[in-house]
Amino acid sequence: NAGVTQTPKFQVLKTGQSMTLQCAQDMNHEYMSWYRQDPGMGLRLIHYSVGAGITDQGEVPNGYNVSRSTTEDFPLRLLSAAPSQTSVYFCASSPNPGTGVGEQYFGPGTRLTVT
Amino acid sequence: DQQVKQNSPSLSVQEGRISILNCDYTNSMFDYFLWYKKYPAEGPTFLISISSIKDKNEDGRFTVFLNKSAKHLSLHIVPSQPGDSAVYFCAASSLYGNKLVFGAGTILRVKS
Numbered sequence: 001n002a003g004v005t006q007t008p009k010f011q012v013l014k015t016g017q018s019m020t021l022q023c024a025q026d027m028n029h030e031y032m033s034w035y036r037q038d039p040g041m042g043l044r045l046i047h048y049s050v051g052a053g054i055t056d057q058g059e060v061p062n063g064y065n066v067s068r069s070t071t072e073d074f075p076l077r078l079l080s081a082a083p084s085q086t087s088v089y090f091c092a093s094s095p096n097p098g099t100g101v102g103e104q105y106f107g108p109g110t111r112l113t114v115t
Numbered sequence: 116d117q118q119v120k121q122n123s124p125s126l127s128v129q130e131g132r133i134s135i136l137n138c139d140y141t142n143s144m145f146d147y148f149l150w151y152k153k154y155p156a157e158g159p160t161f162l163i164s165i166s167s168i169k170d171k172n173e174d175g176r177f178t179v180f181l182n183k184s185a186k187h188l189s190l191h192i193v194p195s196q197p198g199d200s201a202v203y204f205c206a207a208s209s210l211y212g213n214k215l216v217f218g219a220g221t222i223l224r225v226k227s
Contacts, residue, residue, distance in 0.1 A: 106158030
């Protein structure tokens with residue numbers, strides 16, 4: 001099993017550009033989530049999904065869109081990048097929606113810089 | 116308003132001694148707590164968890180203690196090893212919830 005994979009590893013965008021961060025898992029987990037990590041702030045939840053076709057907002061959803069058409073994939077879209085979105089982005093998955101998020105498996109992260 | 120607080124940004128410990136990492140929370144609805152460990156350029160990995168029906172959970176060298184009345188939990192690592200040097204995140208959720216709230220993290224350095 002590859003676990004949770006994320007692409008790309010690094011990305012530089014100009015203000016106003018759009019892009020999609022890819023996330024895939026091969027563990028048949030129902031729950032998937034996106035976090036951003038900023039210095040001194042830990043990880044903050046952007047969006048999450050408890051199964052294909054179901055998504056919901058986390059703590060910091062503005063400026064980001066998600067969709068979940070399959071169990072395996074959970075892409076994160078930046079519609080119009082801003083310097084405030086410079087961060088490290090982590091995707092995670094868990095087998096346990098609805099009974100507590102529990103133990104999550106994280107991908108290696110995408111480091112995004114917006115100039 | 117930070118609902119999960121790790122007030123020590125860093126901690127330095129000698130190899131073989133005990134490491135104690137602390138975490139405080141403010142939301143009374145939280146009843147499930149987790150610790151994650153993160154190495155540079157990698158994603159966090161799950162370490163240990165505890166639900167509010169317990170006050171202690173052990174897994175090898177790692178023990179988590181929960182004091183519900185004080186809204187405080189701690190992670191004890193005994194004995195500490197150089198490979199334990201990493202960032203440790205405390206996280207909390209409600210047992211049947213779908214959102215994890217993380218603390219800012221504590222950098223642990225174990226000196227050999």
